[in-house]
Amino acid sequence: MTVAKLIDTTLCIGCKACEVACQEWNDQEYTLGTFGGTYQTMPDLAHNFWNLIKFNEMERDGGTSWLMSKYQCMHCAEAGCLAACPAPGAIVARPNGTIDFVQDNCIGCGYCITGCPFDVPRLSPTTKKVYKCSLCSDRTAVGLEPACIKTCPTNCLTFGERDELVRIAEARSTELKADGFPDAGVYNPQGVGGTNVLYVLKHASEPEQYGLPKDPHIPLSVSLWKGPMKWLGTLMFWGTILGTFLHFVIYGPQDPSKHGHPEKEDEPRDRA
Amino acid sequence: MTEPDEIRIPRFDAYERVMHWMAALSFGYATLTGLAIWSPKLYWMGTMLGGGFHIRGTHPWSGVVFAVMIGVMFRRWAAGMGLDADDRVWLTRLHNYATHDHGALPPSGRFNAGQKMLFWSQVATTLALFATGMVLWFPEWMPRSLRLASIALHPLAAIGSITSILVHIYMGTAAVPQSMRAMLRGYVVPEWARFHHPKWYREWRASHRS
Structure with a gap:
């Protein structure tokens, strides 16, 4: 069974509880962020910061629209990081679709950083190894949902069987279209064989507005x-x-x- | 093997021998560790040399040592590596050289045209390996477009470099007897010089006619 994470960006309120849950569960050291004139906690992902809620501002119809997006590993079916990795066993595609980094086998070459079409993996300056979201594989292995899903207060985040989530996402975008968002749709890029992190976007034809590549591929x-x-x-x-x-x-x-x-x-x- | 009173023609002085073997050792190390990173099937080479994490750190340094040695070689040898008229004819008769039909070859100087081609191909591949290697060494400081290009160009240059060195090793060991002694001990005997490098031999004889 392939599992997935569904991010309904239209329900995100930008509370960043998922960021905190991620840091807590994965026992990450907190680093002082920099103020960039937005409500974002950090300007970018880091080796010890795997999940960033981006506050994307978009000018539309004479007003400003706030587009939240959850910047993290997409767990691609055809993963660019895995294709580029030269170290056997350092990047593993688990049977449930999770792309997991095994730091014991990582040689720190950084090829995965180059291979990733979403620019997600980050090299630690201290351990010289690469880190990213593991889809909480230590939780999902024992039947728990990832920490970010567990903590989300608005049900913007859902975890479950991939096929079921794709159906939910399609239904939600149909609902959004009826509600006056004709451009609503699901982000599940086929260039990388589909991703196990799915988005519902209000403006699905312009994923770049959310910081997502339009046609990612290896x-x-x-x-x-x-x-x-x-x-x-x-x-x-x-x-x-x-x-x-x-x-x-x-x-x-x-x-x-x-x-x-x-x-x-x-x-x-x-x-x- | 050699008689004590044999005539010795100096071919490579100590400076050239040291620079050659420094280049050879660093090249050998960079090749083994590079092949380990190149293919999972050859990863065991890296395991034998200290493990993947270790060789990721050392491979670039061995490349730097090799590139510096190529630079030293360039300073020492580049002036004499231009192709003269004889060399250009020689290159068109490579098949005569390969089949030991030496009568058909124009005379060579200190280095024959094949050695000169090896020199220039190593200069070219080393420049490419050094440039792309620096990009791959520090991925976090390099733009992605350069990194993407380097991921493909670094192994491509390495394939060219390793292939030409494989031929070089064959020529220097089995194919041309006594050439290894020239690079290890520094001298050759007149018969060898006259056969392989007639023009260079004539120069030596002219300066040693007593």
Whole structure:
């Protein structure tokens, strides 16, 4: 069974209780934020801050619209971080769809940061390893819902079976359309095979307004590196090893006494 | 193997030998650790050298040592690495060289055209590896577009570099007897010099005619 998290951004009141719950459950050190002229707690995600409620301001119909979004790992079906990771066992796709970082196996190369189309993983300057939302895999493994879901006071956040949540999200966007938001819809980008974090957006045709990429996918260079480049390298290395070995077997070493050329023997030998 | 009274022609002085073997050792280390990061199937190479986390820290430094050594080589050798008219003909007769048909080859100087090509290909791949390597070393300070390009270009340059070094190792060990002694001990015998590098040999003879 694939599990998922549904974020109905239209119900978010920006209370940030989910941020606190995340920090508490995952035992994260609190870092003093910076004031950027908004109600956001932090300007960005951090290695010890995995869940940020973004207060996106959007100019629309002569007024300002506040678009809340929950910036966190999307737990993609086809995860760019996992595709880019060179360390076996450092990034794991769990059977329930969770993309989990196993810091014991992480080598700290940061390739996942580059591979992620949502710019989520963060390198810790102290441990030199990478961290992000684990979908509270230590809670879901024993049948509990993630900490952020547990604490959300408005039911903006729902956790459950993915197929069921997709149905709920579709129904909710239909409701929103009827309520005067014709652009309402579900954010479940197919470029990464769908995500296990789903959004209901009032302005679904403009996910960028929420800080979400319009068409995320695994980067081409990562696919090249993990695909054709492996074949090219294997061919070149083994081809050269085999080629030079066979050359030796067929022709042997260069030998001045055998491969010399009489017509150039005009050079006097020194010993003579 | 060598008689005590044999004539020795100095080929590589101590400075050149040290710079070559510093480059070789750092290249070997960077290759093993790089291959470990390149493919999960070769990850055991990294495990043998201290584990993934350790080699992520050391691989860039071995690359820096290698790049510096290539820089030292460049200062020492670049002036003599230009292709002359004979070299250009030589390159068109690579098949004659490979099949030991040395009579068909124009004479080579201190370095033959193949060695010169190795030199310039190493200069080119090292520049590429160094530039992309710096980007991959400090991902948190680099723009994503550069990181994305480097993820593909770094291994591509490495494939070119490692392939040319595999040929180099074959040439320096099995294919051309006594060339290893030239790089380890620094000298060659006249017969070797006259056969492999006739123009260089003539220069030496002209300056040593007593």
